[in-house]
Amino acid sequence: MHKTSSRLLALLSLLQTHRDWSGERLAQRLDVTARTVRRDIDRLRELGYRITSVKGPAGGYRLDAGAHMPPLLFDDDQAVALAVALGTAATGAAVAEDAVRALATLRQVMPPRLRHRIDSLRFTAVRPPDPQGGSDVDPRILVELSRVVRAREELRFDYASGPGEPSGDPRRVHPHHLVTWSSRWYLVAWDLDREDWRTFRVDRVRPRVPTGPRFDPRELPGGDVSAFLTGRFRGSEGPATEWPCRGEVVLHRPASDVAPFVQDGIVEELGPHHCRLTLGSWSWTGLAAAIGRFDADVDVIGPPPLTQACAELAARYARAGRAA
Structure with a gap:
């Protein structure tokens, strides 16, 4: 790459930090004259970058959003x-x-x-990303975990008790799958010390080196990582095709208001202001609470345990309201 092209890329990288730069400061960082900086700014403008001049004693530059997509770095x-x-x-x-x-x-x-x-990065997205959730994961750890999954190498790592906590519990596993679930990353693996399948949050994993010997992979219960992980998060020891508790209600809200917030339930339009919702949960009380979050009048269709759970939850909230 020519020196001028390299300098343009370096200049663009500095401007992309979303701050104002004086011409003198840019010249110092790039080890060129202020005149060269002005000339390079003009070249970037010709490429489509919207660089505005900042008024002041020394002058300066700022990279702003443009009308079209220029090359990116x-x-x-x-x-x-x-x-x-x-x-x-x-x-x-x-x-x-x-x-x-x-x-x-x-x-x-x-x-x-x-x-x-x-x-080399291979993973399974079980549930689409949640724009409100997620966790910070080092891309280098993702690449390394994906590598050991593909290579079928025993993995040793320290597993923290929570995000940002010091590395704690040491683990030895046979890594099976790297998975995303609602914007969180998980490693599905056979735990060698506990002799059982486990799911580990990747933001709490701190891999050790070197990795262990290669292994012959076990068959995941159910054979499908999506069904297996869904079952685990539902509280099942194996893959689950249904929630332990499943009910049906009529919500006094339009289906269009409900559908975006129902992940694996079923929404049926009954009219401009009503819809039928079929939903599951790990308990009848949990299901009743999940239905209540739609902030609408509810007609319970069934089964009877859901009706009873709604009554018990209503009484519980009524007591809490009186206590306040």
């Missing part, structure tokens, strides 16, 4: 994070087709070292 970790996000969005989301095309475009222009990292 990412460092290695940003490129990997972007590929992970696109791969997640490509599984069942409304923008899945666009995400697949964007990921293919990104991969095509990547240097071989980054393309290898992206190609």
Whole structure:
């Protein structure tokens, strides 16, 4: 790459930090003259970057949003994070087709070292991302966990008691699957010390090196990681096709208001202001509480345990209201 092109990329990287830069400061960072900085700013403007001049004693520059998409610059970790996000969005989301095309475009222009990292990252998105939730995960840990899953290598790691907590409980596992569930990352693995299947939050995993010997993978209960993980989060010891408790109600709200907030339930439109909701939960009280979150009058269709749970929950809340 020519020196001028390298300098333009370095200048663009500085401007993308979303701050105002004086011409003198930019010249110092790039080890060039202020005149060269002005000339490079003009070149970036010609490429479509909207760079505004900042008034002041020394003057300066700011990168603003433009009317069209100019070329972008990412460092290695940003490129990997972007590929992970696109791969997640490509599984069942409304923008899945666009995400697949964007990921293919990104991969095509990547240097071989980054393309290898992206190609080695394999995971399953069981549930689409939750825009309100999620956890911070080091992309390097995702790549390493994906590698040991594909290589079928025994993994040793420290498992923290909570996000941000010091590494604690040591684990030895046979890693089976790297999974996303509502914007959280999980490792599904056979725990060698506990002799059982476990799911581990990746943001609490701190891998140790080196990894252990290769292993012959066990068959996951049910054979499907989506069904297995869904069952575990429902409180089942194996894959679950149904919630332990499932009921049916009529909500006095339009179906369009309810459907976006129902993940694995069924919403049927009954009219402009009513809908039928079939929903499951790990307990009848939990199901009654889940139905109450829609903030609407409810007519319980059945079964009887759901009616009883609604009455018990109503009495409990009434007592709480009197106590307040």
